[in-house]
Amino acid sequence: MRENFQEDQSSELIQKAQKAKIAASLLAKTTTEQKNKALENMAEQLIIEQAFILAENEKDIIAGKENGMTAALLDRLQLNEPRLRDMAAALIQLTKLEDPIGELLEEWDRPNGLMISQIRVPLGVIGMIYEARPNVTVDASSLCLKTGNAVLLRGSSTAIHSNKAIVKVIQHALELSGLPIESVQLIEDTSRKTASEMFKLNQYLDVLIPRGGAKLIQSVVQNATVPVLETGAGNCHVYIDETADLKMAIDIAMNAKTQRPSVCNACETILVHRKWASKHLIDLCTALREKEVRIHGDETLQQVGVDVIPASEEDWGTEYLELELALKVVDNVEDAITHINRYGTKHSEAIISSTIENVEQFFIEIDAAAVYHNASTRFTDGFEFGFGAEIGISTQKLHARGPMGLKALTSTKYIIQGNGQIK
Amino acid sequence: MRENFQEDQSSELIQKAQKAKIAASLLAKTTTEQKNKALENMAEQLIIEQAFILAENEKDIIAGKENGMTAALLDRLQLNEPRLRDMAAALIQLTKLEDPIGELLEEWDRPNGLMISQIRVPLGVIGMIYEARPNVTVDASSLCLKTGNAVLLRGSSTAIHSNKAIVKVIQHALELSGLPIESVQLIEDTSRKTASEMFKLNQYLDVLIPRGGAKLIQSVVQNATVPVLETGAGNCHVYIDETADLKMAIDIAMNAKTQRPSVCNACETILVHRKWASKHLIDLCTALREKEVRIHGDETLQQVGVDVIPASEEDWGTEYLELELALKVVDNVEDAITHINRYGTKHSEAIISSTIENVEQFFIEIDAAAVYHNASTRFTDGFEFGFGAEIGISTQKLHARGPMGLKALTSTKYIIQGNGQIK
Incomplete structure (x- = not known):
């Protein structure tokens, strides 16, 4: 019985990871206009569905109070109309930022006639592991979408009702926009075991981004084999x-x-x-x-x-x-x-x-x-740096260092045009 | 007894890692001229000391034959005068490439008067894990030196005499150049246990670069918590x-x-x-x-x-x-x-x-x-891409993708000039 239960748990992650990979390949060829339209729809749906979201959020708040959550943590967990309006405004703001995908970074010719160019592409599938702040759910989903990445969200059990509600609303907005709903998925199983599986899901995840306290981040850095964008700790x-x-x-x-x-x-x-x-x-x-x-x-x-x-x-x-x-x-x-x-x-x-x-x-x-x-x-x-968005502040030296804007969620690809060159 | 022996083994790694970190901080402020002079000295010493290097290499070749090493592997292990001359020539070639360190990548002002610039800096300490090719010892050391990084080399036991000889010669060249000899260090203990410790040496290593077959690379990717530059496998x-x-x-x-x-x-x-x-x-x-x-x-x-x-x-x-x-x-x-x-x-x-x-x-x-x-x-x-050097070919999406030149061994730093700005 126990074993079956665990199998089901792992299969949620694997199934969603597989769908995320398919969604990522579709998102990679989505136009800037389509992505911005989806962000607008997300903003609109957050407002339309606010009663639903706030009711679900209330369940987390009640559970948090019952479990003796501190006032500071309850405040981070709490959603309300102004906060939802701020989230929607941030989504609209994001539509105004330049789309980094497709940017031509360099191009040059070689003496043998090969023409090489380097263009900016999405990373693919991003795993986001975070604590009890439902606003990260909207934030991470929208930044990943803008950069053409699919995202697997793994939030805290203490925010599970809020997160499920928000992702449901986001997926509806994606559907209205003609984009794959699997672009944004929540891992509903908040067990440690599933988080550990995510740490090592190199087959499906291109990067893991932990957002939260020093303990969470160190746990990911110390255990993940998927490349990590390390953020946060600041002495x-x-x-x-x-x-x-x-x-x-x-x-x-x-x-x-x-x-x-x-x-x-x-x-x-x-x-x-x-x-x-x-x-x-x-x-x-x-x-x-x-x-x-x-x-x-x-x-x-x-x-x-x-x-x-x-x-x-x-x-x-x-x-x-x-x-x-x-x-x-x-x-x-x-x-x-x-x-x-x-x-x-x-x-x-x-x-x-x-x-x-x-x-x-x-x-x-x-x-x-x-x-x-x-x-x-x-x-x-x-x-403050003028990037217009922030994924986090990288304290590692690979890939991105310091405040990370949209470009930190991208990779590159070399395109080589020839006319029959062989070596 | 066994335990003491293991303690000594781990302390070689830790001691050298600590020294590498100090060397890295000195290398970060070394001028291009000093680094190029050291590369020239390395080239010269490889030729001057070729009898020593070839005699040590011969020990590895004899051991390899005794242990039934294949002809292809013996060929990779074998050094000779032309191969040493090629290595020396590559070092001289490297002095002619532009030094990426200190490059100004971007600079801009903020409305509050802050002036922000982003400059290219070394990664710090690089761990290089590779197989029985002594040429990688010279290659990795010189690329790391050119980019102001200290390197900890962990080669194969089958090339240990060759690697010790080459690193001794390189360190002598560093000494002649007035640079810290701990800029290039060989981990002489080639046990798996020490390799595993290196995988998780986040406190000292900024990046691990595996060079070799698919098995080696996967072993590093699957076990390392230090960020990895994944190279190699090509289907x-x-x-x-x-x-x-x-x-x-x-x-x-x-x-x-x-x-x-x-x-x-x-x-x-x-x-x-x-x-x-x-x-x-x-x-x-x-x-x-x-x-x-x-x-x-x-x-x-x-x-x-x-x-x-x-x-x-x-x-x-x-x-x-x-x-x-x-x-x-x-x-x-x-x-x-x-x-x-x-x-x-x-x-x-x-x-x-x-x-x-x-x-x-x-x-x-x-x-x-x-x-x-x-x-x-x-x-x-x-x-072939015209980079003038190659660290490897990255098949991951973070940091660097495709052929990696000198820039792949660098990070960045933001420099912010103010006149009393507070938030």
Whole structure:
């Protein structure tokens, strides 16, 4: 009995993966107009069907409350009319972005007469693994559709009613648009076993994208054999150099830490040059305390009598994601760079300085997706970069690094025209 | 005792990985001139130390013969003066290629005054896992060095003396050039256990590149959590359409199959349109037989009385890599595309046709790294494409697809200049 049950579970995944592969081959030749029309229909259907979606979402909310879900998580799970309207607006916005598919990237001739061109094509089938945010269901589906990819969605069990409802509505919109409904499919079985099978579904999936907390992402990175677009974890630093302007340094440090502490591009450790610290450390700590930021300070801070929680080795590697940070005094830009390259997650790192040599050294030697001079790390974001959309922020070095726009969901193909060439 | 021994084994890998990471951070800021000088020194040292290298190589050859290694494998393992001269010449050639590191890819301003630029940077530390070809040791080391990456080499136990000798010579050249000798390191422990540890060394390795047969590559893809650049397997097809020119079709099919059957861009299955087949099949089969190509034919071929080995389902998926192929008659271009997308490995696929609509359909619908019209699949190669170097041919869709030149060994970094911007 148990075994049959498990067989059925795995067959949902395999069956949907097979259908996704067929849908992907059809989507690859769909025109920009067809894709944009489908996005418009999706926006329209989200509004038309909002009563249905909200009723299903309510079931998840009730279950979440019964299971003691925190207020923050319930808020992420909650849908309502304004949120659905925002989702619909984002879909319309997406229709206005340039379609990357078919773009001619390069073309050249060879001495033997071969004409080679490289064009942008969809990736194929994308597996999206995410947590209890039903808005990711709409977001991921629409970005994949715009780039001609089929998507297999694997959301959280805590959002299963919301996700089923949204995918049903999206599939209806696809049908109205004459596109395969299997372009967007939800894996309804939210067991760990099925997720693990997805990790290794190289035969059908071209890429896996995890969206969520550090644990989810590490679980995918550590277990998947399907290529992964790693996103998320950000242990970001602001380094205040000897020659940093006082107001600018404090403004940027405060913004990077406090403007939205729960996101990956928020600052987690501030490094301060010893000479700047000797003059302005109290100002910085006062500003942080005014915003109720808990400070884990290094030995220097403790010695000079600043009232801080003593920082341990663990603090340098901690992504607090709250009004809490680590603070360390360093002797020079080299020390700052060494610390960041040791403890950072290669996401976003900032230097505040008026010394151009130090800035250049920081730019070259820091190993991160985005390196800032005199600006907040909070700008590492697809919209802030002007991409008009964001899949996530890649912290790996292959394929895409930093904020990922639509192009990150594409691959390329070489087209070679000959007239009988042989080797 | 056993356990201690294993601890020592793993510590060689970890120790060298740690040193590689430090070397990588130094290489990232090395100038093009320094890197080219090191390549020149490597070329010179290979010649100066050829007696040493050949003597060490001879040990591997003797062991190979004792262990019954095939003549083909012994030939791949064998070094000699001309082969060392060729390697040295390739190193000098590499100094002439443009250094991709530091290239400005894009730059733009944002309305808030932020200036964003994207530059090309090294990947970091590359793990190279390969089989008994000592030339890969030089090839991989030099390509990684040119692109500012440190490399951990894990070759075959059957080439261990050759590899140790070559890496010793390379490290001496690095030393002479003032570059860290840990830029190129050989993992001398060739146990499977250490290879498996390398697969999961995400903390130190930015990418793994397997070079060798399909089994090796699949083992890495199926077991690695470090991102992999998948290369190699090529079940390539030539489709001869109804309107294909007779001579051109036969020339290309013969070239793609017989010019060098052992390589990944050689043709493994020929698909023939029924109408072309009814006129010219005998000519094609005669040409194949003259070159002693064994033909696995489908039912149609068997029915019309062509003398072939009956093709089984397995044949459509077989990469023969010998003078042997599968031959199938199809009804139209759609059937050819369906067959290729089902059985191909997304490497290189050719259509021979004079019907422009069919060619366009083939270009759009075939899911492969390189798609050819009226040319041989044998041109899928970094040198034939004009890249001046080749890391391998990627059959995956992330990061790089098709022949990979130096740029495939690079990542990018965003540099953001501000004057106090906060969000």
